[in-house]
Amino acid sequence: MFDARLPSLDLAAQYTALDQIQDQDVAATLRKSILDSHDFHTLISPAAAHYIEPMAQRAQQLTHQRFGKAMQLFIPMYLSNLCYNKCTYCGFSVEHKYPRVILSDKEIVAEGQLLAKKGFQHLLLLTGEAEDKVGVDYIVHAIGLLRPMFASIGIEVQPLSETDYRKVIAAGADGLTLYQETYHPESYQKHHLAGKKKHFSKRLQALEDGAKAGFHKINIGALLGLYAWRYEALALSAHLDYMKKKYWQSQYMISFPRIQEMFGEYNPAYDVRDQDLVQLICAFRLCFPDLGISLSTRECATLRDNLVGLGITQMSAESNTAPGGYSGMDSESQFDIADHRPLPLIQDMLKRKGYDPVVKNWDAVLT
Numbered sequence: 001m002f003d004a005r006l007p008s009l010d011l012a013a014q015y016t017a018l019d020q021i022q023d024q025d026v027a028a029t030l031r032k033s034i035l036d037s038h039d040f041h042t043l044i045s046p047a048a049a050h051y052i053e054p055m056a057q058r059a060q061q062l063t064h065q066r067f068g069k070a071m072q073l074f075i076p077m078y079l080s081n082l083c084y085n086k087c088t089y090c091g092f093s094v095e096h097k098y099p100r101v102i103l104s105d106k107e108i109v110a111e112g113q114l115l116a117k118k119g120f121q122h123l124l125l126l127t128g129e130a131e132d133k134v135g136v137d138y139i140v141h142a143i144g145l146l147r148p149m150f151a152s153i154g155i156e157v158q159p160l161s162e163t164d165y166r167k168v169i170a171a172g173a174d175g176l177t178l179y180q181e182t183y184h185p186e187s188y189q190k191h192h193l194a195g196k197k198k199h200f201s202k203r204l205q206a207l208e209d210g211a212k213a214g215f216h217k218i219n220i221g222a223l224l225g226l227y228a229w230r231y232e233a234l235a236l237s238a239h240l241d242y243m244k245k246k247y248w249q250s251q252y253m254i255s256f257p258r259i260q261e262m263f264g265e266y267n268p269a270y271d272v273r274d275q276d277l278v279q280l281i282c283a284f285r286l287c288f289p290d291l292g293i294s295l296s297t298r299e300c301a302t303l304r305d306n307l308v309g310l311g312i313t314q315m316s317a318e319s320n321t322a323p324g325g326y327s328g329m330d331s332e333s334q335f336d337i338a339d340h341r342p343l344p345l346i347q348d349m350l351k352r353k354g355y356d357p358v359v360k361n362w363d364a365v366l367t
């Protein structure tokens with residue numbers, strides 16, 4: 001099983017060694033015609049921050065070569081904000097006192113109909129982690145209600161067993177999103193204070209259980225701001241390499257959510273600047289050319305527009321992080337989003353840049 005604490009990885013030593021990389025090492029790496037995961041360290045080093053422009057140009061060419069000028073659009077739908085875990089950075093954390101919501105069948109269908117009418121066909125279902133109330137049976141039932149309205153449904157819910165993941169796939173889901181949040185074990189303990197999510201290894205294991213169960217698409221990521229982004233990047237690339245080799249049947253996608261404001265107060269301990277995000281996206285694109293890269297509405301409209309073309313292949317649009325939020329239900333959200341533009345405005349922006357905004361997931365239809 002993959003574990004960021006594996007002695008063979010020694011991520012702390014790898015992280016420290018990044019400071020030894022010199023400008024000439026970056027220049028030599030960028031002269032190579034093909035880059036792979038072995039070059040990743042060099043491209044996320046502090047020295048490579050001086051080479052953002054050539055990296056961005058190459059990332060753009062590579063993205064167009066591999067993915068064309070298509071941008072897949074999806075929308076998240078929160079089914080519940082009930083959660084028994086205590087995560088320092090999250091508006092759903094158990095210590096926040098407000099009425100919790102679990103959508104009923106009628107409310108799920110109403111949300112689904114509204115989103116399908118807007119034109120979305122690719123849906124990501126989310127819940128907090130409350131196994132007894134929004135466990136696998138509830139999730140499977142929700143997928144059953146929504147499946148006829150959407151071409152593709154992914155889940156971002158509590159870690160499940162391989163058997164339960166199989167039930168979710170059988171109900172019609174094809175994508176699994178499960179972020180480790182931080183790959184730095186001490187930071188993980190500091191930010192996951194109570195509940196089942198306290199267990200660092202179990203979360204990693206669940207991702208492998210999802211791959212074994214047969215999810216077609218798997219999305220991994222780290223919540224940037226919990227620890228040093230370069231360390232998280234090293235861990236993510238090692239995790240990705242491991243998953244691609246061991247569970248090669250799945251397609252992989254990566255996300256880099258940055259912490260945003262939420263119910264209560266949380267100030268990220270580690271700063272991740274816009275230019276850091278650009279370096280990170282370009283490094284992943286150059287070293288993992290076929291990797292899907294997803295960008296959420298946590299980022300502001302200007303930055304999202306500027307990142308189109310640098311390696312992003314999928315964007316969320318019109319997101320609302322409160323259960324029932326699209327139908328106007330008064331419920332608490334998980335975090336604030338920064339890009340509030342409706343779908344047609346995002347589509348217009350993409351078309352102006354020469355991109356084809358894709359709301360239908362043809363890939364899911366074909367498989």
Ligand code: SF4
Binds near residue numbers: 085090091093197
């Ligand atoms: S991050 Fe997930 S597990 Fe943690 S409190 Fe929020 S919803 Fe619950």
